[in-house]
Amino acid sequence: MKTRYNSYDIVCCVTELQKFVGMRVNNIYDVDNKTYLIRLQRNDEKVVLLLESGNRIHTTAFEWPKNVAPSGFSMKMRKHLKNKRLENLTQLGSDRIIDLQFGSGEVAYHVILELYDRGNIVLTDFELTILYVLRPHTEGDKIKFAVKEKYPTSRVRETTLPSIDDIKQVLHNAKEGDPLKKVLMPMLEYGPALIEHVFLLNGLKTSAKIGKDFRIDTDLNKLYQAVLQAEDIMNKAKQHSSQGYIIQKQEERPNTENINEKEYFYSNQEFHPLLYEQHKNMPYKRFENFNQAADEFYSAFEGQKIEMRALQQERDAVKKLENVKKDHSKRIEDLEKTQLADKQKAELITRNQELVEKAIFAIQTALANQISWADLTNLVKDATANGDPVAKHIKKLKLETNHIRADLTNLVKDATANGDPVAKHIKKLKLETNHISLLLSDPYEDDELPTILIDIDLSLSAFANARKYYDLKRNAAKKQQKTIESQSKAFKSAEKKTKQTLKEVQTITNINKARKVYWFEKFFWFISSENYLVIAGRDQQQNELIVKRYMKSNDIYVHADIHGASSVVIKNPSGLPVPPKTLNEAGVMAICYSVAWEAKVVTNAYWVLGEQVTKTAPTGEYLTSGSFMIRGKKNFLPPSHLVLGLSFLFRLEDVSITESDVGKDEVEIEVLDKSDDEEDAENHPEESNNRLQAFPELNTEGVCNIKNSTIDEDGKENEDSEEESIKSTKINVLTEPTQTNNKEEDTETIVYLGDNNPVVLKSRSRVNSENKQKQLKPLSKQSESKEDIKMPQQQIKRGQKSKMRKIKEKYKDQDDEERELRMTILQSAGTAKHSKKKKAKEVNTKSVKKGGQQDKPYKQPTQKQEVQDDGTVDDEEPNVSAEVDMIDALTGIPVLEDELLFAVPVVAPYNTLINYKFKIKLTPGTSRRGKAAKTAVNMFIHDRTITQRERDLLKAVKDEQLARNIPGKVKLSAPRTQAFKR
Numbered sequence: 001m002k003t004r005y006n007s008y009d010i011v012c013c014v015t016e017l018q019k020f021v022g023m024r025v026n027n028i029y030d031v032d033n034k035t036y037l038i039r040l041q042r043n044d045e046k047v048v049l050l051l052e053s054g055n056r057i058h059t060t061a062f063e064w065p066k067n068v069a070p071s072g073f074s075m076k077m078r079k080h081l082k083n084k085r086l087e088n089l090t091q092l093g094s095d096r097i098i099d100l101q102f103g104s105g106e107v108a109y110h111v112i113l114e115l116y117d118r119g120n121i122v123l124t125d126f127e128l129t130i131l132y133v134l135r136p137h138t139e140g141d142k143i144k145f146a147v148k149e150k151y152p153t154s155r156v157r158e159t160t161l162p163s164i165d166d167i168k169q170v171l172h173n174a175k176e177g178d179p180l181k182k183v184l185m186p187m188l189e190y191g192p193a194l195i196e197h198v199f200l201l202n203g204l205k206t207s208a209k210i211g212k213d214f215r216i217d218t219d220l221n222k223l224y225q226a227v228l229q230a231e232d233i234m235n236k237a238k239q240h241s242s243q244g245y246i247i248q249k250q251e252e253r254p255n256t257e258n259i260n261e262k263e264y265f266y267s268n269q270e271f272h273p274l275l276y277e278q279h280k281n282m283p284y285k286r287f288e289n290f291n292q293a294a295d296e297f298y299s300a301f302e303g304q305k306i307e308m309r310a311l312q313q314e315r316d317a318v319k320k321l322e323n324v325k326k327d328h329s330k331r332i333e334d335l336e337k338t339q340l341a342d343k344q345k346a347e348l349i350t351r352n353q354e355l356v357e358k359a360i361f362a363i364q365t366a367l368a369n370q371i372s373w374a375d376l377t378n379l380v381k382d383a384t385a386n387g388d389p390v391a392k393h394i395k396k397l398k399l400e401t402n403h404i405r406a407d408l409t410n411l412v413k414d415a416t417a418n419g420d421p422v423a424k425h426i427k428k429l430k431l432e433t434n435h436i437s438l439l440l441s442d443p444y445e446d447d448e449l450p451t452i453l454i455d456i457d458l459s460l461s462a463f464a465n466a467r468k469y470y471d472l473k474r475n476a477a478k479k480q481q482k483t484i485e486s487q488s489k490a491f492k493s494a495e496k497k498t499k500q501t502l503k504e505v506q507t508i509t510n511i512n513k514a515r516k517v518y519w520f521e522k523f524f525w526f527i528s529s530e531n532y533l534v535i536a537g538r539d540q541q542q543n544e545l546i547v548k549r550y551m552k553s554n555d556i557y558v559h560a561d562i563h564g565a566s567s568v569v570i571k572n573p574s575g576l577p578v579p580p581k582t583l584n585e586a587g588v589m590a591i592c593y594s595v596a597w598e599a600k601v602v603t604n605a606y607w608v609l610g611e612q613v614t615k616t617a618p619t620g621e622y623l624t625s626g627s628f629m630i631r632g633k634k635n636f637l638p639p640s641h642l643v644l645g646l647s648f649l650f651r652l653e654d655v656s657i658t659e660s661d662v663g664k665d666e667v668e669i670e671v672l673d674k675s676d677d678e679e680d681a682e683n684h685p686e687e688s689n690n691r692l693q694a695f696p697e698l699n700t701e702g703v704c705n706i707k708n709s710t711i712d713e714d715g716k717e718n719e720d721s722e723e724e725s726i727k728s729t730k731i732n733v734l735t736e737p738t739q740t741n742n743k744e745e746d747t748e749t750i751v752y753l754g755d756n757n758p759v760v761l762k763s764r765s766r767v768n769s770e771n772k773q774k775q776l777k778p779l780s781k782q783s784e785s786k787e788d789i790k791m792p793q794q795q796i797k798r799g800q801k802s803k804m805r806k807i808k809e810k811y812k813d814q815d816d817e818e819r820e821l822r823m824t825i826l827q828s829a830g831t832a833k834h835s836k837k838k839k840a841k842e843v844n845t846k847s848v849k850k851g852g853q854q855d856k857p858y859k860q861p862t863q864k865q866e867v868q869d870d871g872t873v874d875d876e877e878p879n880v881s882a883e884v885d886m887i888d889a890l891t892g893i894p895v896l897e898d899e900l901l902f903a904v905p906v907v908a909p910y911n912t913l914i915n916y917k918f919k920i921k922l923t924p925g926t927s928r929r930g931k932a933a934k935t936a937v938n939m940f941i942h943d944r945t946i947t948q949r950e951r952d953l954l955k956a957v958k959d960e961q962l963a964r965n966i967p968g969k970v971k972l973s974a975p976r977t978q979a980f981k982r
Contacts, residue, residue, distance in 0.1 A: 002270040004055040005115050006191030007096060011234060012242040012273035012290045013057060014091050014098060020047055020059070021089055025081045025102060029066040030074040034134070036121070037064060038077075040086060050295075051111075053134055054119020057098060058294040069545050076132045077123060080109045093156040094189040112151060124151050161231050162187050164224045168216065176211035180223075183210065190230045197276040198226035198233075206278060233274070242273035244293025248283040253311050267304055271297040317501040324494040328487050335480040339473045345454045346469035348440040349462055356462035359438060363458055434458050515902045515956075516651070518886060524566060524593055524965055526908030527649070528582040533884045536566040536593050540626030543567040547628055553611040558586040561604040561636070565594035567626070569610070571884050574805055583607055587637040588909040592644050597967045600924045602641060606634040644922040645910035646936050646966070648954065649890040653899035657889050802885040892916035894950065903953035905933075907965040918943065918954075925971025932970050933962035939974065 005013070023040035030036050031050075037060075038049040050060045070078070081102045088101040096115040101108055108126040113119075121134040128151040136146045143152050166187070174183045181195055188195065196206040202222045208214040214223075248266040266283055273290040287293040349356055366379060436458060441451040456465055523546065524536040535550065537543035546569050551557060556570040556578050568590040572578055587605035596603050612631045617623045814822070893915060894900055906913075913919040918940040922932070941951055 001268075005057075005096065006193065007094065007189045008191045008194045008234065008237065009273060009290070009294075010091055010096055010098065010115065011237045013294075014089060015238055016241045016289055016291055017049075017057075017059070017089050020049070021086050023047065024083055024085050028070075028074050028077045028081065030071045031064050031066060033071065034119070035064075036074065036077070037066070038081075051113050051121065052119075053113070053121050054115060054117065056115070056294060056298065057113055058291045058298075060295045060299070061292075062295065062299045069549055073121070073123075073132055073134060077111070080123065080131065081111070084109065092153065094159040095156050097156065110151075120145065122151055128153065157189075159189060162227070164220065167224060167227065168220060171210060171216050171220070174210050178210050180204070180208040180210055180214050181206065184223075184227075188227065188230070190234060193270070193272060193276055193278075194230055194233065194274075195226075196278050197274070198230045200277040201229060202226040237273065242290050243275075244271065244273060244287035244290040245275050245279075246271050246285045246287070246293050246297055247279045248285065250283060251311060253314055268297055268300060313501075317498050321494050321498045324490065328483065328490060331483050332480055332487075335476045335483065338476040339480070341452075342469045342473035342476065344449055345452060346466045346473065348442065348449055348452060348454060349456075349466040349469065351443055351449075352438075352440045353462045353466075355440075356438065356456060356465065359436065360456065360458055360462065363436060518904070521904070524589070524907070526585075526589065526906050526912060527887050527890065528570070528585050529912050530579050530582050531887065532578065532582045533571040533887055534568060534582070534586050534589060535571070536568040536589055537626065538566070540624070543626035547613055548615070551610045551613065553609070555610040556583070556586070556607050557610055557613045557630075558583070558590045558605055558607045558637075560587075560590040560594045560596065561606060562591075562594050562596055565590055565596075567628070568593075570607075573884060575809070584637055584640065585909045585912050588640040588643070588911075591640055592642055592909075592967050597642055597924055598969075600642065602639050604636050604639050606636045608632065608634055640909075642924055643910045644907055644967070645913040645916075645919050646922055646933065646962075647892055647906055647908065647913045647916045647919040648903045648940070648957075649892050649906050650894045650898070650903050650950070650953065651901040652889050652891055652894075653901055654889075656898045656900075802888070892918075896947065900949055900953055903950075903957055905957055905962050905965070907967075917945070917950075919974075921973035922966065922970045923973060924969070926969055927971060928969060929963040929966040930959060932972055933966065934959065935972060936974075937962060 020040055023042040023045070026039040026041045026046070028036060028038050034053040034055075036051050038051065040047050040049060048060050049057070050064070051057050067074075084103040084107075086100065086102055087104050087108065088099070090099050091097065092099055092112075098113045098115070100111040100113070102111070103109055103126075106126050109131075110122075110124045110126075110128060112122040112124065114121070118135065120137075122130055122145065123132040124130050130145065130147055130149050130151055133145050133147065138144050139155075143155065145151075167184070170183060170187060181192060181199070184195065185192065190198075199206050199208070202225050204219065204222055204226060205213050210216070246268050247270040249269050251265055251267050252262045253265065269282075270279075271290075271293045272279070273293075275284065275286075285293075285296075287296065362383075434457065435455045437453050438456050439451060439453050442449040456462075457468070460468065520533060520535050522538075523542055524538060526534055528534055535546060537546050543566060546567055547557070550571075551569045552572075554572045554575040556572060558568040558570065559565055566589075568586050570578055570582060570586050586607070590605045591597075591603055594603075608630055613628050614631060615623060615628055617629060623629065811819075890904065891898070892906075892913065894917060907922070910919070910921050920936045920939065927935075937954055937957070940946065941954055946954075
């Protein structure tokens, strides 16, 4: 399969791309470490140019997945090429090197794309001094591809048409039998496909060999005419744009319903700017230009690889079925041959009964008389010499108590050579099994019975030996009948297994096609119990990336109190306080993804707000990559055990996405009864301090002081008057419910959630008396009455969750009067949108320190902004908005009615996975990650409650995806773990 450009392809591509000269660079993106996209624009005309090191260059109309964080090379090219005009696009000599010049004069920059060998992309200034090189290396002793070195244009080969004498000289220097095409390739810059094309047009074989299919004296003129024709094609391609062709191949695949029927599909094999002579009889697709053909070919490349992999698996399954059929047919055929041979042996023994009896008697007599080996040798020798009619048939002796001796064997051979009538029938002596081999033929000269070497048992008579062979024949016939009877059952069973395999392959192929890789999967990640996305860096670079590009001021930064741990970020788009359970789970993650896992050491973790994290180091100090400064107070979390879990999240079909649980904007709290509290305290003694550790506002006595205050324009804190609000309210956080039968004395348990509006929760006795409805009562300055305010929790569809959250945030400060006024205006003025810059400015004015000073955290790029190497902001780059809405479509508790698309493996704190359908506990141990992951999946697949669709989805998960988030060597803990390991 063709995967890269040849010389003719480059000529056609460069000619076609000339129409884009004059367009300006709008932006540059990277698809991977070898592939880059340059977005060009001219007035209303836009085009995206794709460059892949070593392989290709073409325009693309497909949406390629761009890296969220641009690479260093992308940033460097943006810095130098942005808003510059594409002034020139040329091929350097006849080499597979393309030079793209942006800008002119002393501000010109060159992007040099090498499309041979391992390839390269080089960024140079106007003097071709290298500013950045994708693959630094050295060619020979002098040529260096490195920054500040000159790009070596002197090594570029120029286009020269060889003369007929040059070609003749090269052919004479070649060896006889060398392929003609291989000999000419180094001196011709046309590419192998074009050379084959002109060979066929001039009556030469594409596989011609020198001295065999090609004679220099007779075929040289044909060859030179072919070279001239190729040169003419190249010259026309430099002047006019070419069409595009994708050469295809018809592939057969078995039908999943009926294996004997075949299905067909076309796989892309090659792409060319010309329909070559060798491809005219193959299926192909035609395109208006070569760029479109290359774009279509490469865009379908990954999907086709999945199809071809599935096709090979299907062929293997069908081949197994065919092998089963061949095996049964061979068994029946062998049994038929065995029956025929046994029948012939029995009949020959019967027809030569007298001869067989004499041979048996002679050997038995010799053995009964205890004749020595020497005497037996002489006896056989004499009998052979005298022309004994029995001895000549004895070919071999097989005696239980004796072994073959060399002298006896040689004696029989000599007697046979001398024409002994008895010895010539003795073919082999099988003394160890009490047999002799007799060469018997039909004495009646019947053509139906051939001459056969037959083993005769010396312990049986001739008639008994014949009966033995008849019995063997009948046994073979019975086996044949049983084989034929079981054949249909075996075929049906094999076909059933094959169909099942084909369906599984097709299912997994469809799953792989539907599989969407989420942006957070490149990090360590999990979804907390309260549906918060938590991500952590795998190394220093990812720690830097997470904090700089993904963490917002509302997010929570968590870090283990140990050097070298991962930076953990809790995504909090709503801006509401993060529940303590999520904080503790993120703390467990921070500890487990640190050196504490291998050392098996329990330590603490702490959390701070995102705005407290900065990259600015104190004066005289330097922060390495992945290191940050924490401004202000750290909120320490309680020590946690090193316990993780491996599980799977399932992607729901859109029609299956419904909100069955309460959104994270609404907090649901359950007061445990005394027995539950006591049991929890016994099992988790550290949990009694979790709430106090998580909420720094709570003092040691379980009392929280709430202060209602506002911030004026100068950043100073002013307390409200006593008539407008409560200055300071003490709220008791009770660990046990108070239950009384007297309604007047019935107390209320108030739990502070971290904002300025505490939540009042009724005790369980009153909740039960009101149909066990869980109710939240806000305590605010607007309502000071003791009447209960009921807040019914509505069932929100999962897809509407993000939308309602945005609406709530947008209109949280709007009263009824303002809403009426706005609606009146909107009837005539259309939809009014808040300015994002103004909104960001308002958020920044609220981040004030206690001392009244403005904190200066690391400034995040706003929407459509990108940070450049020099600190400037690129307004054209889409915002790295780490969207978390997609997690609403993932569930760890699928039900039968759900339509599932694919499965995503997740490693999370074990408490997070308690309610998941599939889970297994991971603790520091000695098992390797890959083996442990496979064992876990094997357990899940054999679970009794698993559905067929879930089993298919788990099988489709690749092995490298399973183990990549496991922190190190582990121990698996789950029921029946040892059985599955065995």
